[in-house]
Structures are given as C-alpha cells and as structure tokens.
Amino acid sequence: MSTYTRRQLSDAPFLAAASGAAPARRPVWFMRQAGRSLPEYRELRAGIGMLQSCFDPELVCEITLQPVRRHGVDAAILFSDIVVPLKAAGIDLDIVPGVGPVVTSPVRTAADIQALPRLRPEEVGAVTDGVRLLVGELGQTPLIGFAGAPFTLASYLVEGGPSKHHERTKAMMHGDPASWHTLLGVLTDITIVFLRAQLDAGVDAVQLFDSWAGALSLADYRRYVLPHSERVFAEVADAGVPRIHFGVGTGELLGAMGEAGADVVGVDWRVPLTEAARRVGPGKALQGNLDPSVLFAGRPVVEAEARRIADEADSAVAMGAAGHIFNLGHGVLPETDPGVLTALVELVHEL
Secondary structure (H helix, E strand, O other): OOOOOOOOOOOOHHHHHHOOOOOOOOOEOOOOOOOOOOHHHHHHHOOOOHHHHHOOHHHHHHHHHHHHHHHOOOOEEOOOOOOHHHHHHOOOEEEEOOOEEEEOOOOOOHHHHHOOOOOOHHHHHHHHHHHHHHHHHOOOOOEEEEEEOHHHHHHHHHHOOOOOOOHHHHHHHHHOHHHHHHHHHHHHHHHHHHHHHHHHHOOOEEEEEOOOHHHOOHHHHHHHOHHHHHHHHHHOHHHOOOEEEEOOOOHHHHHHHHHOOOOEEEOOOOOOHHHHHHHHOOOOEEEEEEOHHHHHOOHHHHHHHHHHHHHHHHHHHHOOOOOEEEEEOOOOOOOOOHHHHHHHHHHHHHO
8 A cells, every 4th residue: 555644534434433433423425426416517528528528637526526615514425437448548438428438348258358458556546646635625525436346347348238138148157157256356356456556546435336246146156256245345354444244125135244344334225224234244334325216205205214224224233233324225316306316414413
C-alpha cells in the first residue's frame, strides 16, 4: 500500500458503523445516488458519454459531490462504472444508452483469455485524479471507492453484454473450468489493481459489486466464484479501510459472500435484515435494504418502511451484526424524486 496518509475520519458515522463502533447517528447513503435521478447530473452530462465522463477527473469529482450536497448523505461513492478498469486496460467496449456495457469481441475461448490485456495503475490515472480532487473537497464525508467483482466482469466479457440467463458464462464455468478459473484470475488481478489505485489516492472504504452473482447456485458460487472474490478482499486488507460486498438477488449466497472477507455485507430487499444477520453470522455489519420502488409509493409509506428496516436492523445488531448502514436494496431508480431521498436521509438521521 502507498505511503498516502489517510484522512482522520473516525467520527464519521458511516465508518463507525462499518467497523463495528457506535456511530453518532444511523448512517445512510444510496447506491447510484449520483446519477440520473438528479437534474443537475442530467444537465452536467448532457451530450457526454458515460465512459467519457468516468475518465474526466473534474466531472468525476463534481458528479460524486452532487448527492452529498443535495441529500446530506453520510458517504460519497465514486462516480464510475464497473467496466472502467476493463476499458482502461484496453478491452474494446462501450456503454450503450438503454442497453449497458457492450463488448466488441466477447471472450469465449482459451486463446481469447490469453489475449486479454492486464491493467497498469497509470491507466486509471484519470480516476485516481478524480479521487484526489474529492478528498480535498469532501471535508468530513468519507469516500467509497468501488469495483465490479470478477464474476460480474466475466459475465459481461463472455456474454458480450448484459444477459438474463448468463448461459454462455455458465457453459464456460461448467464445461471448461480450467479456462474459467484462468479468466477469473485475470479479472481478479485487474480488480485488485483498480481498487489499490483508488486506495492509494485516498478512498476511505471500498465496495465490491457482484451484480450478477444472484444467478448462481450456492454450490456454483462456492466453487467458481468465492476463491476469486476472497483474493480481492485479501489483497486490499492491508489498507485498513472497511470493505463492503454487495450483490443483487444473493439471499441464498449471503453466508458465502460474508466469508469472502468483507467487513460489511450488503442486503437487497428480498431478505429481512434479521434473516441476513443469521445467514451472514456475527461480527459483520449489514447494509441495506429498502426496496428502491418503495420510493414511488408516497412519503407515509417510505417513512413506515424506513422505520421497519431500522427496527429490523436494531434486532440484527442484537443478534450479533456489528452495525447497520441504511441503504437501498439496489440502486436509485432514474425516475426517483430527489426530494423523497432528501427527506429519507433526514428521517434516518432521526431514527
């Protein structure tokens, strides 16, 4: 790890809850809090492609700051995308509006895997420049860096883009496990370089997004995915910052995801926090888990659901969870009223 002197933010509620200490208030932030739900974001990004935005340090800084200013959340999350390190390494892909990441030449054979480039830290210099700008601007608000987990990156590369059934990914996994593990080894290396670059630049926590892991059975997750995610978390442990693990539809995998080495396990809305605490086991904090769609149901409903989640979280802590960070069970939906999010932050801080 670098000689970077990390900001002293031990009083920050987000970092306290993530590390098992008692926060001054219940911390809250939202996945995709910087994005399409904010008019100032849409205005700033008008005519600028997603990947172009992710490699512009000033834009990265400003977009990351927008929800902190507007909502008063307890953490900023770096504005980026999970395919940024793949693009930086030289893989030909783009983020197509309305579709998502599309890979020009999908990775289907051992030769394709052999030809994959590796990532050098200097290739994500624009991202780390953005982090350094943010560290200077955020004051006492922690900054979360992030990366896509090896399995989710592999799924995009093998399928060539987003997939409902991940059939080509699973076919390689089961049909050619040697190539599969080689591919995930390469992607694990890329993920580690990307996270360490962010840590060297000054992020205060990291989150690993395994967006598509919910497509797997527990047995397949343990055999084909867990060892690689474990290596990511092990390689950034010496930074001494909270590490968060999150996936969508991963209720059946929560125990195994907790074993991967994170300090905080994210929970989507399908599993109550008390049940998540039982599955994950004691000693780890939980993050979540309001259904993003509830934000459209009117403020009385949002308030009732937020109170229910806070009560569940308190019960989870009584069961041995190290703490609770209030969040959604997935990202903020684009049509969400920003005012509802601001009111939700105020409510959570009162709870």
